[in-house]
Amino acid sequence: xxxxxxxxxxxxxxxxxxxxxxxxxxxxxxxxxxxxxxxxxxxxxxxxxxxxxxxxxxxxxxxxxxxxxxxxxxxxxxxxxxxxxxxxxxxxxxxxxxxxxxxxxxxxxxxxxxxxxxxxxxxxxxxxxxxxxxxxxxxxxxxxxxxxxxxxxxxxxxxxxxxxxxxxxxxxxxxxxxxxxxxxxxxxxxxxxxxxxxxxxxxxxxxxxxxxxxxxxxxxxxxxxxxxxxxxxxxxxxxxxxxxxxxxxxxxxxxxxxxxxxxxxxxxxxxxxxxxxxxxxxxxxxxxxxxxxxxxxxxxxxxxxxxxxxxxxxxxxxxxxxxxxxxxxxxxxxxxxxxxxxxxxxxxxxxxxxxxxxxxxxxxxxxxxxxxxxxxxxxxxxxxxxxxxxxxxxxxxxxxxxxxxxxxxxxxxxxxxxxxxxxxxxxxxxxxxxxxxxxxxxxxxxxxxxxxxxxxxxxxxxxxxxxxxxxxxxxxxxx
Amino acid sequence: xxxxxxxxxxxxxxxxxxxxxxxxxxxxxxxxxxxxxxxxxxxxxxxxxxxxxxxxxxxxxxxxxxxxxxxxxxxxxxxxxxxxxxxxxxxxxxxxxxxxxxxxxxxxxxxxxxxxxxxxxxxxxxxxxxxxxxxxxxxxxxxxxxxxxxxxxxxxxxxxxxxxxxxxxxxxxxxxxxxxxxxxxxxxxxxxxxxxxxxxxxxxxxxxxxxxxxxxxxxxxxxxxxxxxxxxxxxxxxxxxxxxxxxxxxxxxxxxxxxxxxxxxxxxxxxxxxxxxxxxxxxxxxxxxxxxxxxxxxxxxxxxxxxxxxxxxxxxxxxxxxxxxxxxxxxxxxxxxxxxxxxxxxxxxxxxxxxxxxxxxxxxxxxxxxxxxxxxxxxxxxxxxxxxxxxxxxxxxxxxxxxxxxxxxxxxxxxxxxxxxxxxxxxxxxxxxxxxxxxxxxxxxxxxxxxxxxxxxxxxxxxxxxxxxxxxxxxxxxx
Numbered sequence: 001x002x003x004x005x006x007x008x009x010x011x012x013x014x015x016x017x018x019x020x021x022x023x024x025x026x027x028x029x030x031x032x033x034x035x036x037x038x039x040x041x042x043x044x045x046x047x048x049x050x051x052x053x054x055x056x057x058x059x060x061x062x063x064x065x066x067x068x069x070x071x072x073x074x075x076x077x078x079x080x081x082x083x084x085x086x087x088x089x090x091x092x093x094x095x096x097x098x099x100x101x102x103x104x105x106x107x108x109x110x111x112x113x114x115x116x117x118x119x120x121x122x123x124x125x126x127x128x129x130x131x132x133x134x135x136x137x138x139x140x141x142x143x144x145x146x147x148x149x150x151x152x153x154x155x156x157x158x159x160x161x162x163x164x165x166x167x168x169x170x171x172x173x174x175x176x177x178x179x180x181x182x183x184x185x186x187x188x189x190x191x192x193x194x195x196x197x198x199x200x201x202x203x204x205x206x207x208x209x210x211x212x213x214x215x216x217x218x219x220x221x222x223x224x225x226x227x228x229x230x231x232x233x234x235x236x237x238x239x240x241x242x243x244x245x246x247x248x249x250x251x252x253x254x255x256x257x258x259x260x261x262x263x264x265x266x267x268x269x270x271x272x273x274x275x276x277x278x279x280x281x282x283x284x285x286x287x288x289x290x291x292x293x294x295x296x297x298x299x300x301x302x303x304x305x306x307x308x309x310x311x312x313x314x315x316x317x318x319x320x321x322x323x324x325x326x327x328x329x330x331x332x333x334x335x336x337x338x339x340x341x342x343x344x345x346x347x348x349x350x351x352x353x354x355x356x357x358x359x360x361x362x363x364x365x366x367x368x369x370x371x372x373x374x375x376x377x378x379x380x381x382x383x384x385x386x387x388x389x390x391x392x393x394x395x396x397x398x399x400x401x402x403x404x405x406x407x408x409x410x411x412x413x414x415x416x417x418x419x420x421x422x423x424x425x426x427x428x429x430x431x432x433x434x435x436x437x438x439x440x441x442x443x444x445x446x447x448x449x450x451x452x453x454x455x456x457x458x459x460x461x462x463x464x465x466x467x468x469x470x471x472x473x474x475x476x477x478x479x
Numbered sequence: 480x481x482x483x484x485x486x487x488x489x490x491x492x493x494x495x496x497x498x499x500x501x502x503x504x505x506x507x508x509x510x511x512x513x514x515x516x517x518x519x520x521x522x523x524x525x526x527x528x529x530x531x532x533x534x535x536x537x538x539x540x541x542x543x544x545x546x547x548x549x550x551x552x553x554x555x556x557x558x559x560x561x562x563x564x565x566x567x568x569x570x571x572x573x574x575x576x577x578x579x580x581x582x583x584x585x586x587x588x589x590x591x592x593x594x595x596x597x598x599x600x601x602x603x604x605x606x607x608x609x610x611x612x613x614x615x616x617x618x619x620x621x622x623x624x625x626x627x628x629x630x631x632x633x634x635x636x637x638x639x640x641x642x643x644x645x646x647x648x649x650x651x652x653x654x655x656x657x658x659x660x661x662x663x664x665x666x667x668x669x670x671x672x673x674x675x676x677x678x679x680x681x682x683x684x685x686x687x688x689x690x691x692x693x694x695x696x697x698x699x700x701x702x703x704x705x706x707x708x709x710x711x712x713x714x715x716x717x718x719x720x721x722x723x724x725x726x727x728x729x730x731x732x733x734x735x736x737x738x739x740x741x742x743x744x745x746x747x748x749x750x751x752x753x754x755x756x757x758x759x760x761x762x763x764x765x766x767x768x769x770x771x772x773x774x775x776x777x778x779x780x781x782x783x784x785x786x787x788x789x790x791x792x793x794x795x796x797x798x799x800x801x802x803x804x805x806x807x808x809x810x811x812x813x814x815x816x817x818x819x820x821x822x823x824x825x826x827x828x829x830x831x832x833x834x835x836x837x838x839x840x841x842x843x844x845x846x847x848x849x850x851x852x853x854x855x856x857x858x859x860x861x862x863x864x865x866x867x868x869x870x871x872x873x874x875x876x877x878x879x880x881x882x883x884x885x886x887x888x889x890x891x892x893x894x895x896x897x898x899x900x901x902x903x904x905x906x907x908x909x910x911x912x913x914x915x916x917x918x919x920x921x922x923x924x925x926x927x928x929x930x931x932x933x934x935x936x937x938x939x940x941x942x943x944x945x946x947x948x949x950x951x952x953x954x955x956x957x958x
Contacts, residue, residue: 109830165791167837171870178908216791244794247801252809253794256830281802282795282935312644312695315723315732316761322726323760330731351588351735358646391650429657429920434913441908456761 009203011096012130012195013141013185015073016043019064019095021086022078023047023055030150032075032101033058040154041145044069064089073097075138080104080113083120083134091127098124100134101148106191107135107257121193136190137166140173142183143209149173157182158211159290162200164189164218165244165257168283172216175287180445181294184209196221201229205236212293213239214286218254219263230275234475238293238468240278240286243268276471278464288452288461295450296420296462298469299382303327304462305374307366308386308424310348310355317353317386317455324459325467328352329379338373342366356385360399363387364406367413375417382420382462385410386455389437390428400436407440411447422450424458488682490575491609491674492620492664494552495522498543498574500565501557502526502534509629511554511580512537519633520624523548543568552576554617559583559592562599562613570606577603579613580627585670586614586736600672615669616645619652621662622688628652636661637690638769641679643668643697644723644736647762651695654766659924660773663688675700680708684715691772692718693765697733698742709754713954717772717947719757719765722747755950757943767931767940774929775899775941777948778861782806783941784853786845787865787903789827789834796832796865796934803938804946807831808858817852821845835864839878842866843885846892854896861899861941864889865934868916869907879915886919890926901929903937 018041024031033047033056046069047055050062061067064074064086074095076083080102090098105117117134124131132138137148143156149170159181163169169188176183184207187200197217204210213233220226233239245254246265272279280286304326306317318328331339331352339350343366348355354374356366367385374383389403396402403425414421423444427437441451452458497520503510512526512535525548526534529541540546543553543565553574555562559581569577584596596613603610611617616627622635628649638660642648648667655662663686666679676696683689692712699705712718724733725744751758759765783805785796797807810818810831818829822845827834833853835845846864853862868882875881882904893900902923906916920930931937 163791165794167788167867167870168791168795171792171867174869174907218791218794242795244791244798247798249801249805249807250794250798253797253807253828253830253832256828257790257794282799284933309646311736312642312647312697312723313650313762315644315697315729315736316647316721318732319723319726319729320761322728326728328728328732349732349735351732353732388646388650390653391646428653429917431910431914431917435910438908438910454763 007203007206009195009199011072012132013139013144015097017046017069017072018043019046019048019067019071019074021048021064021074021076023049023052023060024077025049025052025055028056031056032077035147035150036145038150039145039147039152043072046071064093064095067093071095073099076100076102076134078102080116080134083116084123087120087123087127087129090129091123095129097130097132099132099136099138100190101136101138102133103135105134109256117191117193124194131194132187133190134193135166137169137188140169140183140186148188153177153182155182156209157184158209159183159214160185160187160204160207160210160212161214161216162187162189162197162204163216164192164197165216166190168216172214172283172287175283176290179287179291180442181290192221198222198225198229201226201233205229205233211237212290213237214242214290215239216242216244216283218245218257223263227271227275230277234276234472238278238472240280240289241272242280242283242286276468276475278468284457285460288457289464291450291452292422292461292465293468295448296382296422296465299420299462299466301381302463302466303329303379303381305331305377305380305383306353306386307356307371307374307383308353309358309388309391310353313388314349314353314355320455321384321459324456325463326459331374331377332379335373335377335379339370342370342373352380360387360389360396360402360406364402364409367406367409371413371417375419380419382422383417384422384424384455384458384462386424386426388426389433389440390426399432400439403436403440404443407443411444411449414447414449422452422458422462424452424455427453486682486685488674488678490551491611492618492623494576496525496548496551497522498525498527498546498550498553500527500543500553500555502528502531502539503556504528504531504534507535510535511556514626514629515624517629518624518626518631522551525550543572543574546572550574552578555579555581555613557581559595559613562595563602566599566602566606566608569608570602574608576609576611578611578615578617579669580615580617581612582614584613588735596670596672603673610673611666612669613672614645616648616667619648619662619665627667632656632661634661635663635688637663637688637773638693639663639683639686639689639691640665640693640695641668641676641683642666642695643671643676644695645669647695651693651762651766654762655769658766658770659921660769671700677701677704677708680705680712684708684712690716691769692716693721693769694718695721695723695762697723697736702742706750706754709756713755713951717757719759719768720751721759721762721765755947755954757947763936764939767936768943770929770931771901771940771944772947774927775861775901775944778899778941778945780860781942781945782808782858782860784810784856784859784862785832785865786835786850786853786862787832788837788867788870789832792867793828793832793834799934800863800938803935804942805938810853810856811858814852814856814858818849821849821852831859839866839868839875839881839885843881843888846885846888850892850896854898859898861901862896863901863903863934863937863941865903865905867905868912869905878911879918882915882919883922886922890923890928893926893928901931901937901941903931903934906932
């Protein structure tokens with residue numbers, strides 16, 4: 001199915017030279033030029049600013065036209081009103097792609113901004129220049145040395161994000177990186193006067209560097225095309241979609257943000273049913289699903305064995321799992337008999353949830369001895385452990401050591417299990433317990449075990465993982 | 480309506496002397512005797528243990544019968560099988576209340592435990608002894624020097640918790656304390672062979688030390704009595720109820736935990752509609768609602784003005800608020816004009832949400848200049864600020880200072896506003912940002928501003944606060 005001809009969007013992601021129009025002279029150290037230089041962009045960088053001779057050690061040019069070599073890509077960091085003139089310059093220079101970082105166009109809800117946007121779009125179209133934006137952050141593509149934020153990780157990964165939000169994209173990168181996961185490409189495309197979500201999605205569908213696609217959208221111009229692009233992606237990889245502006249108030253906010261017509265909730269319901277795209281309501285939810293998709297083999301079913309603090313905490317955990325679409329069936333009698341030998345305390349449940357422990361060292365002990373019994377129970381498709389570190393909050397002298405030890409035992413035991421496993425670590429609000437949890441979390445993530453801050457977050461993410469695989473199986477019955 | 484006669488449960492909460500039966504000799508430092516001594520229990524404490532002469536510096540007695548003075552209250556920390564004999568001792572001694580901490584009764588799901596429980600209950604009933612438990616933590620009542628956990632705060636407050644879970648009660652105390660709120664009475668009553676939720680609720684309904692009642696229940700024996708007790712409480716104070724075991728899996732887990740018959744979801748739906756009790760699904764949700772009830776005057780309506788990072792983050796915040804039952808209407812044109820002067824950045828929304836700032840110092844600036852305009856808008860009933868500290872995650876040298884400064888400006892500006900306000904601080908997963916957020920949070924909580932970790936948590940809690948007041952108003956139309 002793959003064609004020999006390069007995809008028309010290759011030039012978006014592989015620019016050999018970039019002009020920064022409106023390169024900052026007041027704060028060059030945090031400007032676009034320094035950002036790309038420090039991030040290791042390997043191509044030619046041309047600062048453009050009529051009032052500077054040099055920026056961040058590079059010769060500056062008064063206009064794009066004055067740049068000696070060819071320019072593949074230009075970033076506009078200029079007042080909106082100057083955009084038409086500079087777009088003319090780019091056309092004259094033969095620039096292939098322009099990223100208009102600048103805001104102040106149609107999203108302002110005023111005639112002036114709308115007119116300006118139409119004008120810039122027309123100049124670009126007539127001149128054969130592709131446009132990302134305006135009102136957006138552009139590209140973060142660590143493998144190519146491209147970034148819109150100086151603090152982002154340089155480590156490349158396999159997740160791509162197509163985003164109609166810029167601030168949200170920044171936050172999303174942190175959320176995902178904090179889960180130990182890295183990015184192939186992040187595209188913040190804003191008002192989309194030319195390149196729109198379907199363009200990027202179609203590209204990512206065939207992108208071998210992308211294993212998972214996430215998408216934040218407020219509105220789409222061509223619903224049919226968007227639907228087809230999502231379907232094409234879903235043929236080979238999971239797609240998570242956060243459709244913002246689905247509520248009445250949210251639709252108003254989206255109109256003000258990117259001038260989007262958001263569409264009705266029922267249309268989008270049908271979209272999710274028809275495509276099998278994974279729906280999410282917050283950026284955290286997307287990041288949580290990605291963690292499950294990348295770190296958990298898909299469970300064979302929805303039946304979870306819950307291991308952790310029991311009593312009411314266990315009952316709440318059970319209700320929470322079922323509300324998220326999971327099942328918590330009782331273990332087989334044989335499993336319970338085995339667990340009763342390991343969990344000697346009176347009052348501790350072995351039914352499912354099984355009460356692993358009252359203290360953290362007991363939890364480690366249970367992971368070592370009891371997880372295999374839970375794993376072997378045919379009533380169970382996967383395991384969810386939860387450790388209420390917050391209950392021991394800053395009140396135990398060797399807390400961090402004990403929590404990390406429990407994580408290490410869990411990580412090594414997980415290697416020996418046959419079923420998928422995920423962990424919840426409750427951190428609480430004390431710096432000591434939080435520090436212990438962050439440390440334990442890192443060990444578990446490194447060992448390939450997904451870690452969630454709450455049972456609710458874990459149950460929702462895993463339920464979506466299962467739903468995705470069920471849907472993918474239904475749409476490919478012949479495989 | 481208050482009677483002169485003391486409530487029959489006074490003797491539960493005001494014991495002048497306590498016997499600890501089965502006082503620990505192996506770990507006296509963390510046993511019940513040391514726990515109560517260190518917590519400042521002012522009455523007589525009698526360790527009972529036939530194998531010790533002295534425990535934690537107090538003379539120990541072989542049996543309850545051997546104690547010289549009168550004993551109001553006894554705590555059983557003994558194997559379940561010894562409970563009948565010791566209950567006989569308590570009857571003989573004239574003990575008024577026994578708290579059976581011990582587990583291993585009907586909750587084990589075995590004939591032996593059930594029989595033992597019936598036997599102990601009969602002895603107590605015949606002998607006129609009131610029983611808390613078995614299989615429970617008993618009382619935490621800081622004003623009376625009673626606690627079941629050595630690490631709990633000694634500071635008394637006005638929240639009471641009636642709980643069928645012990646581990647959950649420990650966690651709940653931390654959750655609420657972490658929000659800067661303290662307790663009047665916490666009662667973990669377990670299997671409830673005598674004193675049950677309705678007994679405690681009836682007492683708390685008339686308890687002047689209790690302003691808010693929370694309740695975790697798995698099942699009730701006498702549904703009518705429970706309903707009436709909740710109604711009686713609701714006549715004078717809010718009641719939040721976490722009904723656990725409402726899902727099929729959860730009902731099974733609850734049966735195994737406290738041998739409760741949980742009742743159908745539709746029955747409990749009707750219960751919440753009929754009473755006006757505030758429903759919650761997790762302990763965190765209860766704590767969040769309590770924070771709103773205690774720290775926010777009730778907004779006049781559901782219309783929220785959102786102040787924080789804009790763009791897609793603002794659109795998601797808007798959707799999240801509406802999903803929780805709130806409304807995010809556009810500000811009046813006059814308000815927008817005022818906000819436009821304060822928020823000069825192109826692309827920043829002033830519609831609602833208003834984009835306060837791109838950086839943390841800008842947020843402080845906006846709180847100072849812009850909150851008054853939002854507050855004055857008649858379209859808005861209350862304000863929700865959110866600060867994405869996680870976006871600046873450990874990447875800014877003076878982060879903590881800046882975040883704390885923003886909190887201080889918010890706290891002092893809030894004094895000048897006419898409408899209720901709540902704040903969301905996103906902490907992220909880096910110790911630096913978390914430390915900054917914990918510090919800022921404490922300042923805000925001390926200033927009486929409720930702080931939530933996510934917009935979702937804030938929106939849900941405030942929506943429940945409004946619902947409670949609406950329901951209370953409906954049931955008292957004549958006031």
